[in-house]
Amino acid sequence: MTVRVYNFSAGPATMPLEVLERAQSELLDWRGSGMSVMEMSHRSKEFVSIAAEAEARLRSLLGVPDDYAVLFLQGGATGQFAAVPLNLTPAGASAAYVSTGSWSKKAIAEGRKYLDVQVVADEKASNYATVPAEGSLEVPEGAAYLHYTLNETIGGVEFPYVPQVDVPLVTDASSTILSRPLDVSKFGVIYAGAQKNLGPAGLTLVVVRKDLLGQARPETPSVLDWSAMAEADSMLNTPPTLAWYLVGLVLEWVEQQGGLESMAERNRAKAELLYGAIDASDFYSNPVAPAARSWMNVPFLVPDPALEKPFVAQAAEAGLSGLGGHRSVGGMRASLYNAMPLEGVQALVDFMTDFEKQNG
Missing domain, CATH: 3.90.1150.10 (Aspartate Aminotransferase, domain 1)
Structure with missing residues (x-):
């Protein structure tokens, strides 16, 4: 009998046992296909059905409106630190950022490579043990969006509210996605690495309002271009197929719970x-x-x-x-x-x- 520990790791993190057992049972032969998901072409009808089912479940669970695109990408949340400014702003633009700990500071540092970052709140005075008071965030004129980290995985600091601003709201939701309901309609962009609540490491979720697509800078790498990925159903290049499949199983498990x-x-x-x-x-x-x-x-x-x-x-x-x-x-x-x-x-x-x- 397999002995499993209680795994409190921050990520890659514990997975539902039922999901692991299901994946184990399907490892050699997925639904009579005679092959493992790991061996399938991402263009095959079998994998296309796996991808479509996962997206449908995610949309249902999160209540994603029809005017949002759902992307299954690679590169982690760190890749999206660059993708956000590249997709949402032209060269020379500015955007507002909130600094509440290690991951928001990383997003700020990466953002500064591509635009003028205006830090509108920095919780350094509390040693990053707080978040800005609700209603206190003021976005400078001309800022293209407001970016914040919904939950700081390292510091254990979480926003108990969704900021209300007049520009697109962008959040890194890596460590809270699927942990409770979230009103997607309040955001322009939600992105999340999978390895906390979604599934194994290797896949990155991006939920983006469709009116924000189509404005990526010309120099944006194709794999970071949300519009290009949306047009290709997240398969502009070979996606992390096994991770995508496992995310689908996790989503089914969440439904069952x-x-x-x-x-x-x-x-x-x-x-x-x-x-x-x-x-x-x-x-x-x-x-x-x-x-x-x-x-x-x-x-x-x-x-x-x-x-x-x-x-x-x-x-x-x-x-x-x-x-x-x-x-x-x-x-x-x-x-x-x-x-x-x-x-x-x-x-x-x-x-x-x-x-x-x-x-x-």
Whole structure:
């Protein structure tokens, strides 16, 4: 019998066991085709049906309006840091960005290669433990769009609201996509790396309002040109076929769990359980302002940094994997994506209680 750990890694992250078992059963022969999805031509009727089914499920789950294109691309969210300005602005343009942590700062740095980035809010003063107050964001005149990172995977900081602005709103939703309902109509562009809640690493989702297509700069690489990819049904080049197929299975699993409302209830319960244990303890602490705490990524600290390595090592021995904090910030971090069951979080809380008794 296969022994599986509770995997709290930030990504690539835990996948639903049912999805892995389904993929295993279909690995050698997908639906009587006599071949694996890995072996199929992306132009074949079999794979085209897999791709179409995945898009239809995503549109249904997220409530994607008809005037939005859904793209399944490569290059990760990092690739979209460049694709956003290249697709939305001409040379010499400006755009507004919000800085709330490591990933938004990376988006800003990449954006500055292509346009004048106006940082309209920077949470440095709180050591990136907060997000701007709702209603406080002001977009400079002439800015083409406002970009923000919905959830900072490293810092565990999340926007509890959607900014209301008069320009297209662009968000990196990599670590929150599918974790709860999201009003797509409020955004011009939503992009997300798959390796958190969508599926395995290698695929990147882009949902873009169609009126924003067709304005890519002439020098935009074809694989980053949203309009070109939309016209080619995301198959301008060979797509990550296996990852696309697995995303489709994950979407089917989310449907079977009751959709995004059900995911929201489950994810809220997991976050409340872990934050409740941290807040009730004099041993553990969370550095994020309560109003900006992430449901998906929960960083936490112990009183003595020398205890961090023993905590992570002993947790791993107890079947709790991936709890080391990001190398840039240290500490510990538990990622509570859709596929993490409540039982896994309870096992972590029980371990934390025991560790505190031994070292407190």
